Amino acid sequence: MVGVSDAVAEYLKRTVSAFGDDNTLAINNAIDIDQARASMLPRASARTDLGLAPDGTIIGCIGRLVPVKGHAVLINAFARIASRYPDVSVVIIGEGRERPALEALIARHGLEHRILLLGAHNDALRYVRAFDIFAMPSFSEGLPLALLEALAGERPVVGSDIPSMAPILRSCGGSICQPGDDADISTKLIALLEIDSDELKKKGAFGYEYLCNQHAIEDFQKNYLSLINTMLISNRGE
Secondary structure: OOOHHHHHHHHHHHHHHOOOOOOOOOOOOOEOHHHHHHHOOOHHHHHHHHOOOOOOEEEEEEOOOOHHHOHHHHHHHHHHHHHHOOOEEEEEEEOOOOHHHHHHHHHHHOOOOOEEEOEOOOOHHHHHHHOOEEEEOOOOOOOOHHHHHHHHOOOOEEEEOOOOOHHHHHHHOOEEEOOOOHHHHHHHHHHHHOOOHHHHHHHHHHHHHHHHHHOEHHHHHHHHHHHHHHHHHHHHHO
16 A cells, blocks of 8 residues: 555655646745835834944844744854854844743853844834845744845845745855855855945845846736636636
């Protein structure tokens, strides 16, 4: 008798093989870029609102405090390099059940004043420009809209090599790290921290240009309308 796993594998194989260029259309996730940018506070205002120092480099992260978001990995990665970069800090916006564990981890590293858990904030998108580097060390993501929002804010991004994020990171000039590998993340962070602010801005601008070309809400809407029209025409012909 064929095992359940074998049966599932065979079903998936048949299903995947049924799709090809002639019957498959990929439509990228999208955000309203203009609306996102209009929601963002300028760097200085965002830092003031969050109670952050106006100077220094901030590695920022936005997401619920749950294990799948990889915040502990980011904390361990920063702990590896914190003494080398005394003017750099990590700021995490979000709330969740992982807070006590993360606070304990930060304390073990003695970085209570360098890694800040700011809790949940309404419309966290407003604060993207408070960061100089945006980090998404997730183990898994569905629709990585936070990544697209970081690109809308023209921030260089560091993210995990997972299916939903890796193609975007490769195309936008982002830094790709292995999920759960704090040594790899620290290496990618060092590479960004070693370049000057003008070069960081160029990286952010490149990511923004990619976003406008590939993830604009207008193109998303047009592609869906085109798909619907194609399906309607096809059905009429049957």
